[in-house]
């Protein structure tokens with residue numbers, strides 16, 4: 001069980017992550033628009049440029065909503081007092097590990113086992 005201090009420290013970390021994700025989406029959008037303007041000029045954005053900009057935004061959106069989802073889930077677990085409980089084996093997750101990676105839902109051993117599986121599928125984002 002986490003202390004009240006540890007809980008609020010984790011909450012601050014999760015809130016910072018939410019802010020970061022919000023900012024990131026905005027920065028990504030501005031980058032896309034600037035780049036297209038430089039490349040094609042203000043009035044000549046052709047169809048392929050529009051498609052490219054759209055797919056860039058789509059990728060950013062997918063990635064951000066994936067992360068956002070994890071952060072929001074962690075916030076729910078925190079409020080329910082379950083954030084330090086491993087989803088697999090119900091062992092407590094260390095506070096240091098949680099602080100370094102607040103979105104984690106697995107203890108060190110279970111995460112290692114999962115990463116082994118994910119490496120096989122070339123999925124390595126958390």
Ligand SMILES: [Zn+2]
Nearest residue numbers: 086089107110
């Ligand atoms: Zn576990």
